[in-house]
Every structure is written in structure tokens, then in C-alpha cells.
Amino acid sequence: MKAEAYPCPLPGGAAASELALVFDRDRAKRVLVAPALFDEATRMRRFTVEVMRRLDGAGLDCFLPDLPGCNESEQDLALVEPEDWRMALEAAARHFGATHVLAIRGGGLLLPPKLPGWHYAPVKGSSLIRTLLRARIIASREAGVDEDAATVMDQGLSLGLDLAGYALSGEMLRQLDQALPPRRADLIPLDQETIGGGALWLRAEPDEDPAQADALAAIVSMALAA
């Protein structure tokens, strides 16, 4: 496993350099991993990398790109739109020569259209936004500030919004709120029942579950071994 940069297009034609975690031994089957978003990205990170270790062990190359504005990115999240993330995933897919995709949760909302693969625990963009908005309302109430969700969202759509520590642009809120998991014949949804165990993205503290990582990696590696 190593960190490797990939060129990521910026609006206006320039390019930024973003990091990706890669298991690359020049093998034929190459899986782009689209990470979960926001707070779920943190809680799903270890699970995601554990799945990648297993894919590597099963003879598959795999790549986990940072999205612009997240992790080690130099971009300002407050200026990022979902389209920038889609372009980043497309650029990473091209750079690493991905043949398949494994999307985790909200990562599936941003996929480049051409790669076949799997979408683990699909979620609507509106559910992600609603949860973040609620966390803010609950935290505000605890601090003695009574906020109204609809008013906060309205302000956010025009001015951008800080949700659970993430500075989100109005465009990010608007587009994500409408984003639905893609329904494509070549993108197989995998629900939590298929993987077994409790949903790790719900965990109050980040956790891991080797059995779940085994299950997800097995589905992908068996399909690609065929």
C-alpha cells in the first residue's frame, strides 16, 4: 500500500494534484474505490482500507482517491461542488486505469458512468444532508440556540452552510439533496443484509468488523476471478 498522486481537473482547465491510497502491482483487474462522504467517510475509512487489503490479497489492484476538499486535498471544500467530485473520480479512474468500481455509501452518488461494479449500502443524498442538518440542530439546541431546520437549509442553499464541521457550498447542498443512487444494470447494489453484521456508518465511534470486510471483499474478488 502506498500513497500516490493523481491529476485532478480544476474548473477553468487547470489541474490540481490529489492523493490516492493505492495497491498497485500492475494487475489486470483494477478497482476504483469511491469513498463514503463526510462523517461517514471517517467512520468507514478503516473498513474501506481493510476491504482493499483483502482485494490486494486476492490479486486485484485497487485505488482510493481523496476527493477535492477532503483529507489531504489542498482545495477548499467550501468551493467544491458534487460535479468536482465526479470529475475527480473520473480522473482517478483514468489515471489508474480502473476496470471496475466499488462505491461505499454516498460515494455511489458521484460515479463516473462507464465502470461496472458494486455499490455497498446505497444512500440517498437527501438522507446524508438531513442527518448532517439534524446533527447541527441538536448541537445548537444543546448550546441553547434554537434553530429551525428549514430556515437553516434555505440560508445554506444561497450562502453555503457549516454542517458538522464540513463547510458545504450552496451548490453542494442543492445537488446532493437531489442525488439518488444510480440504477444501472452493471452496478450491483449490496445491502447490509448481504454483508451481515451491524452498519458501521451508524457507529457513534469508528469501529471495524473483519467479518464484514471479508464478506464485501469476497463478493468483489469472486466475481472478478470468474
Added chain:
Amino acid sequence: MRSAIDRKLRKILSEVLGLKPGQADDFTSKTGLFGALPELDSMAVAGLLTEMEDRLDIVIDEDEIDAEIFETYGSLLDFAIAKQADA
């Protein structure tokens, strides 16, 4: 109906709190939640609410979210049952 909601709610809480299978069976109506369990912060409570909506097929209005609902397991269960009766 109460027992079905009870079962689902214990399962969701198990996932949020990372409990082992069966551990949530020990919850009583007086078991403290928000305030008693430090890991149950605003983000975790928000995730819990969204998951309750999905699995119990209810809609929770932000105005209804009150610290008292999360005080004990019993108060959360009563809230969920009342919501599902409305649905």
C-alpha cells in the same frame, strides 16, 4: 406492534453503540441514553433518527426533536411507537 418496534429499536441502538448481539436486550425503560452515554453525541443521535425513519417507516420533524426523547430507552421507545401510530 410494540414488541416489533422494540426489537427494531434495540437493533438500531446496538449498531450505533457497537454492542454485541444480545447486549441491547439488557436495556430497560430506565436505561439512560443521551447524557448517560458519552459516545452518543449530536452526530450519533442524528444518524440514529435517520435510521429510525428508514427502518420504522416514520417521518420525524426537526421540531419534535427534544432532549427528553433521548433521555432513556423507554422515552425513545414511546416516541417511536407514537410516531408509528401517526404514520
